[in-house]
Amino acid sequence: MTGKLGLVAGGGGLPVAIAEACRTQGRPYFVIRLKGMAEAALGGHPGEDVGLAELGRCLKALKAAGCGSVCFAGNVRRPDFTALRPDLKGLQHLPAIMAAARRGDDALLRAVLKVFEAEGFAVEGVGEAGSSLLLPAGPLGTFQPLESELGDVQLAVRAAQEVGRTDIGQAAVAREGAVVARETEAGTDAMLAAYAEEAPSGRAGVLAKMPKPHQDLRVDIPTIGVATVEAAAWAGLVGIVGQAGALLVVDAPKVREAADRLRVFVYGLEVRPR
Secondary structure, rough: OOOOOOEEEEOOOHHHHHHHHHHHHHHOEEEEEEOOOOOOOHHOOOEEEEEEHHHHHHHHHHHHHHHEEEEEEEEEOOOOOHOOOOOOOHHHHHHHHHHOOOOOHHHHHHHHHHHHHOOOEEEEEEEOOOOHHHHOOOEEEOOOHHHHHHHHHHHHHHHHHHHHHOOOOEEEEEOEEEEEEEHHHOHHHHHHHHHHOOOOOOOEEEEEEEEOOOOOOOOOOOOOOOHHHHHHOOOOOOOEEOOOOOEEEHHHHHHHHHHHHHOOEEEEEOOOOO
């Protein structure tokens, strides 16, 4: 998609990577930096700091900047709705958003998207805004799964998809024919850290990170970075797999370097639609 992009930025390195990609490609953009969440590095990009419930201010800033589309990226902690200080527009939409939140994260995101679409913005997927960040098919670095490891790859993928159906997480770990870890609301890094404390000696096992079934990939797409590779290696795993074209890799050159250095494969699976 072309035209000026409004990037609504939560925490983590993904919004920074998308902003840098826009700058490098010469695409005009404007960043809504969510207060208390967006990375300090985004301060060097054109934009404005906006509170999570300041919906009116956010929409006004995007329109004033001439943005035709919006992209939501980064980590946003589920708020304590009673502690929010909404502006008038936020107050208008907060009841519907709170009701959606009780039905799960996907419902919450769809409710937020509906507000922006009603205001005339096209919602651009993270993968579309940062298409250069998507995991390609095949190995990202030097290493790829051995034939003896394919059983764990398949088992981890199925387990990750099962976790996704609960709308809790997107990842799972399989080792030597058994599912040994499943992602919770604490996230992938926390899952790997907990598993590392009790993992048996020796290197084996695969982390799979997959989209949730029926997940809206415009706003919530699985993501890995250097920290994921390092955490997987620390846990004794031999590899990471994801769906090609549906897994974002933040700073792919550094991820590739870390994977090769730690002898961990990062592999994009071609998943056929059912």
